[in-house]
Amino acid sequence: MPTGVKEIGCELAIIGAGIAGLSAALFAAHRGIETVLVGETGEILFASGLMDLLAVHPLEEGKTWDDPWAALTALRRDIPEHPFARTPTADVAAAFDALLAFLKNQGLPYRRRPDRNVEVPVAMGAVKRTYCTPETVWNGVRALEEKQPCLIVDFDQLRGFSARQIASTLEPRWPGLRTARLPFPGGTFSQQYAEQLAMALEAPRNRASLACDIRACLGTARSVGLPAVLGLYRTEMIFEDLQKRIGVPLFEIPILPPSVAGLRLQDAFHRGLAAKGVRLLPHHRVRGIRYEHNGHFILDITALDGEHTLNADAVALASGRFLGGGLRGDRNGVRETLLDLPVYQPKERAAWHRQDFLDPRGHPVNAAGLIIDDQFRPLGHDGQPVHERLFAAGSVLAHQNWMRSKCGVGLSVATAYAAVNAYQPIDGTRGEPGR
Amino acid sequence: MHIQVVIIGAGVTGLGLARDLALRGVSCIVVEQGDFNSGASGRNHGLLHSGSRYVSSDTEVAAECLEEADLLKKLAPQCVEETGGLFVAVEGDDETFIADFPLLCDKAGIPARALDIKDAREMEPCLSDRIIAAYEVPDATVDPFKLALQNFHQAHQNGTKLLRYHKVVGFKRNGGRLKSAHLVNTETGGAVFVEADQFVSAAGAWCGEIARMAGADMDMVYSKGSLAVTHSRLSERVINRLRKPADGDILVPGGTVSIFGTTSLRMDVPSDVRPTVREVDHLVSEGAAMIPEMETIRYIRAYAGIRPLIKSGDDGGDRSVSRGFILVDHADDGLDNFLTISGGKLTTYRLMAERTADRVCERLGVCRPCRTREEPLPTDPAWEWTEPGLAPREWIKHPDHEDPLLCECEMIPASVFDSVIGSIRAQGGSPSLKAVSLRTRMGKGACQGSFCGARVTGYLCDRGDIAGRDAHAELKRFLQERWKGERPTLWGGQLVQSELKEAIYCGLLGMET
Ligand SMILES: Cc1cc2nc3c(=O)[nH]c(=O)nc-3n(C[C@H](O)[C@H](O)[C@H](O)COP(=O)(O)OP(=O)(O)OC[C@H]3O[C@@H](n4cnc5c(N)ncnc54)[C@H](O)[C@@H]3O)c2cc1C
Numbered sequence: 001m002p003t004g005v006k007e008i009g010c011e012l013a014i015i016g017a018g019i020a021g022l023s024a025a026l027f028a029a030h031r032g033i034e035t036v037l038v039g040e041t042g043e044i045l046f047a048s049g050l051m052d053l054l055a056v057h058p059l060e061e062g063k064t065w066d067d068p069w070a071a072l073t074a075l076r077r078d079i080p081e082h083p084f085a086r087t088p089t090a091d092v093a094a095a096f097d098a099l100l101a102f103l104k105n106q107g108l109p110y111r112r113r114p115d116r117n118v119e120v121p122v123a124m125g126a127v128k129r130t131y132c133t134p135e136t137v138w139n140g141v142r143a144l145e146e147k148q149p150c151l152i153v154d155f156d157q158l159r160g161f162s163a164r165q166i167a168s169t170l171e172p173r174w175p176g177l178r179t180a181r182l183p184f185p186g187g188t189f190s191q192q193y194a195e196q197l198a199m200a201l202e203a204p205r206n207r208a209s210l211a212c213d214i215r216a217c218l219g220t221a222r223s224v225g226l227p228a229v230l231g232l233y234r235t236e237m238i239f240e241d242l243q244k245r246i247g248v249p250l251f252e253i254p255i256l257p258p259s260v261a262g263l264r265l266q267d268a269f270h271r272g273l274a275a276k277g278v279r280l281l282p283h284h285r286v287r288g289i290r291y292e293h294n295g296h297f298i299l300d301i302t303a304l305d306g307e308h309t310l311n312a313d314a315v316a317l318a319s320g321r322f323l324g325g326g327l328r329g330d331r332n333g334v335r336e337t338l339l340d341l342p343v344y345q346p347k348e349r350a351a352w353h354r355q356d357f358l359d360p361r362g363h364p365v366n367a368a369g370l371i372i373d374d375q376f377r378p379l380g381h382d383g384q385p386v387h388e389r390l391f392a393a394g395s396v397l398a399h400q401n402w403m404r405s406k407c408g409v410g411l412s413v414a415t416a417y418a419a420v421n422a423y424q425p426i427d428g429t430r431g432e433p434g435r
Numbered sequence: 436m437h438i439q440v441v442i443i444g445a446g447v448t449g450l451g452l453a454r455d456l457a458l459r460g461v462s463c464i465v466v467e468q469g470d471f472n473s474g475a476s477g478r479n480h481g482l483l484h485s486g487s488r489y490v491s492s493d494t495e496v497a498a499e500c501l502e503e504a505d506l507l508k509k510l511a512p513q514c515v516e517e518t519g520g521l522f523v524a525v526e527g528d529d530e531t532f533i534a535d536f537p538l539l540c541d542k543a544g545i546p547a548r549a550l551d552i553k554d555a556r557e558m559e560p561c562l563s564d565r566i567i568a569a570y571e572v573p574d575a576t577v578d579p580f581k582l583a584l585q586n587f588h589q590a591h592q593n594g595t596k597l598l599r600y601h602k603v604v605g606f607k608r609n610g611g612r613l614k615s616a617h618l619v620n621t622e623t624g625g626a627v628f629v630e631a632d633q634f635v636s637a638a639g640a641w642c643g644e645i646a647r648m649a650g651a652d653m654d655m656v657y658s659k660g661s662l663a664v665t666h667s668r669l670s671e672r673v674i675n676r677l678r679k680p681a682d683g684d685i686l687v688p689g690g691t692v693s694i695f696g697t698t699s700l701r702m703d704v705p706s707d708v709r710p711t712v713r714e715v716d717h718l719v720s721e722g723a724a725m726i727p728e729m730e731t732i733r734y735i736r737a738y739a740g741i742r743p744l745i746k747s748g749d750d751g752g753d754r755s756v757s758r759g760f761i762l763v764d765h766a767d768d769g770l771d772n773f774l775t776i777s778g779g780k781l782t783t784y785r786l787m788a789e790r791t792a793d794r795v796c797e798r799l800g801v802c803r804p805c806r807t808r809e810e811p812l813p814t815d816p817a818w819e820w821t822e823p824g825l826a827p828r829e830w831i832k833h834p835d836h837e838d839p840l841l842c843e844c845e846m847i848p849a850s851v852f853d854s855v856i857g858s859i860r861a862q863g864g865s866p867s868l869k870a871v872s873l874r875t876r877m878g879k880g881a882c883q884g885s886f887c888g889a890r891v892t893g894y895l896c897d898r899g900d901i902a903g904r905d906a907h908a909e910l911k912r913f914l915q916e917r918w919k920g921e922r923p924t925l926w927g928g929q930l931v932q933s934e935l936k937e938a939i940y941c942g943l944l945g946m947e948t
């Protein structure tokens with residue numbers, strides 16, 4: 001072994017620190033599996049903080065569902081290759097329960113109606129159908145439903161968030177929204193970035209000043225909507241504190257990326273997983289995977305401080321799609337980036353995308369990805385699992401279109417749960433079953 | 436107010452003509468079915484031809500280009516980057532053509548300097564090591580948007596109007612004369628009739644259609660050309676392949692990017708042109724012979740335009756149809772007050788305008804001479820923002836952290852949008868998202884509108900320039916316009932970018948319904 005190379009061993013190596021990889025690590029920890037999570041912080045930074053389960057199916061009809069579980073049943077029937085077709089309802093429910101309980105313990109509570117999708121006002125005055133929302137967003141669901149007289153607040157320099165736009169766009173369905181533009185308290189930092197605003201609100205002085213400004217223009221408003229910048233690390237406390245000072249329910253409106261919702265999730269996962277004994281290698285990238293004769297894996301890893309190798313009994317690929325880096329599109333085809341696994345895909349590049357960007361059916365390339373068996377093992381060219389203990393979860397899987405179906409987090413979490421449960425320890429002693 | 440001339444088409448030719456006539460005191464109105472430069476003037480290569488490309492096929496055009504390019508460098512330096520150009524041949528290219536090239540340039544009066552292969556590769560390190568001949572020529576680049584805007588700005592200051600989103604659908608005739616042009620407002624559907632003494636069709640590839648509406652005849656050939664835009668600039672100079680004009684043989688720098696083209700495909704109609712995956716693949720492999728990096732570099736978009744070519748008798752393929760312009764006097768069709776100006780190049784737009792204005796003035800009995808040959812094109816600061824690299828330069832000089840950057844790729848702060856919006860209003864226009872993006876670099880960087888699209892829409896709503904109920908529709912149109920160009924370049928890095936964009940607009944905002 002060359003000098004400077006560190007060697008680490010574990011039972012399960014998870015590749016990818018998006019929502020699929022992070023929740024796989026959580027489920028693995030619950031099963032008592034000794035886990036290492038390798039992955040650069042990915043697009044989670046861009047996420048809205050909302051957790052979709054399933055809201056649209058079939059895409060050809062653009063049919064939207066109030067009951068996500070009924071939608072799942074229909075989808076499993078219509079698209080047997082869909083990854084959801086390999087995840088029974090009970091498992092999806094258990095996965096969500098476990099995830100939400102975990103996040104609540106980390107101070108990032110979520111809210112949902114167990115059997116209902118909800119509609120949330122988001123940036124640009126769009127309304128998003130989703131399954132669960134951060135607690136800080138939930139009052140917006142209620143306010144919209146009840147068409148409450150409400151005040152939408154924005155700040156001088158925060159880009160891409162205009163209260164006036166939200167109010168005037170929502171006007172037909174939610175008339176009478178009032179708006180206020182406020183200077184953001186707390187001095188001279190660059191106020192274009194949500195993260196900086198959120199940090200500033202960690203200071204009580206700034207909260208007092210903001211609350212005072214909002215109270216002054218409250219009028220008859222029964223709730224107040226603000227861009228999702230109410231704190232970064234202690235959101236629960238900050239939100240409560242502001243709500244108390246202002247005196248009416250508040251809600252955060254998810255903003256365009258880069259958002260703090262993703263940072264909050266990341267922070268909660270990192271703290272909580274470490275406490276559960278998961279070893280996190282967040283600034284590391286897997287360069288290659290080798291198989292050993294005895295059926296074990298060796299992962300070659302690059303980090304800021306040099307090269308490492310990781311020995312693992314099993315590997316779960318949660319490496320995402322093009323944005324995450326799990327898939328790569330070349331001029332002549334889509335490839336899986338680590339093992340060059342077979343990728344289900346359209347025949348030629350000319351067929352990857354439709355003529356209309358916003359075609360509700362999505363683009364054929366959205367369905368590209370890894371083909372798996374019922375154990376969530378990627379299949380090789382011969383139709384057999386590539387390796388007994390190589391699993392895949394999340395958006396890297398084929399035959400799904402999370403962006404159009406509104407199932408991003410739901411698909412990642414459900415498949416992570418299934419993949420982790422499919423893993424059987426080699427000697428049959430390590431790891432408790434998850435359910 | 437009595438209007439003397441109706442000009443149909445707000446491309447560089449129509450707007451150049453508007454300026455020329457305005458400077459001679461003639462009152463004009465320009466009518467345009469879209470916004471300015473919606474035809475070839477907004478979808479070309481931006482090469483200010485030294486003429487060298489045409490020495491083998493058309494010496495007259497070569498000479499015209501040489502002269503006009505020199506004039507523009509002098510009179511409109513704000514629109515020109517004097518990059519210089521190279522012609523290079525690679526192994527396997529036609530030896531006779533290579534040998535003839537310097538002689539033909541010499542005959543056309545174009546200074547072409549032979550270069551050592553080593554020197555050429557030092558000047559442009561991107562060049563392949565399989566180059567076998569290289570010449571330096573005085574090619575340059577021109578910003579067609581700025582050129583059009585500055586031309587119209589001066590015309591407008593001298594009283595010329597521009598009716599955007601008004602399409603000519605017919606004419607009223609009065610014996611041997613056109614009485615009025617029948618326009619339809621493409622946004623409201625309302626009809627407008629504009630009377631004038633003289634009518635000029637500067638409708639580029641659509642001149643055949645316009646002529647037919649007037650009862651005259653013009654046969655056009657529609658040749659589609661596609662171009663691909665790279666993520667970063669590959670070369671300092673324009674690089675031409677030293678061979679008979681063919682597909683994929685010119686690389687033109689455009690500020691921070693390079694643009695490679697073109698293709699040539701015969702079309703039946705001049706509308707709805709899109710670049711295709713196949714064309715882009717073809718360009719990439721052609722380009723790689725001259726510049727190997729073209730195979731691996733990231734492309735951010737492609738676009739396509741229709742060349743307005745006038746049909747001539749013998750059909751030797753679209754590349755052999757003359758790039759010269761023609762001024763047609765429809766007196767032969769029995770119409771005394773109708774002219775068509777078409778064909779030609781961006782490079783020769785001024786000359787085309789001058790010749791046309793001369794004829795119009797002769798008819799109107801106006802004897803003032805052309806002034807655009809001597810007078811510099813004035814610069815108005817509101818219409819400079821299409822220049823690649825200008826906004827970042829200004830921002831770095833005077834960063835103002837209270838002036839948020841709404842577009843980060845091209846570093847355009849809110850204040851620039853304020854200025855552009857104000858100027859659109861001053862010209863009687865309405866500052867839609869589309870109008871604003873056409874007059875700035877917004878959406879033209881690597882993110883192709885992922886972030887700036889939403890931010891600028893929000894900003895316009897906020898200022899009250901667009902209504903909340905129209906905002907999503909405007910944004911969708913803008914995204915779709917970008918998409919047309921991105922679609923064929925979606926692999927590697929740009930595919931990653933487009934997935935993020937889709938995640939935002941569909942995954943997060945659900946705007947597909
Ligand atoms: C803009 C945006 C908005 C969204 N909004 C919503 C929403 O409103 N509701 C919803 O439910 N979902 C939403 N999502 C989707 C959701 O957040 C997830 O992106 C999606 O579910 C996919 O998750 P994933 O974990 O499979 O992949 P990714 O999030 O792409 O994660 C892949 C991970 O793998 C890592 N990786 C890849 N290759 C390697 C390697 N070789 N070595 C180490 N690490 C590697 C990457 O760095 C990354 O961390 C949104 C996503 C985006 C981008």
Ligand SMILES: Cc1cc2nc3c(=O)[nH]c(=O)nc-3n(C[C@H](O)[C@H](O)[C@H](O)COP(=O)(O)OP(=O)(O)OC[C@H]3O[C@@H](n4cnc5c(N)ncnc54)[C@H](O)[C@@H]3O)c2cc1C
Nearest residue numbers: 444446448468474475476479480482603639660740781782
């Ligand atoms: C792919 C390509 C690359 C090129 N590269 C170069 C180059 O590098 N250098 C160079 O010098 N030249 C180049 N050219 C040529 C140059 O772009 C054109 O010659 C020039 O732009 C023509 O300008 P125009 O104003 O005459 O026509 P256009 O720009 O086509 O303008 C015509 C206008 O008329 C409008 N119109 C049409 N019908 C109607 C109607 N019914 N009612 C109202 N308005 C109407 C259209 O909307 C359009 O705006 C290129 C052309 C193409 C297609």
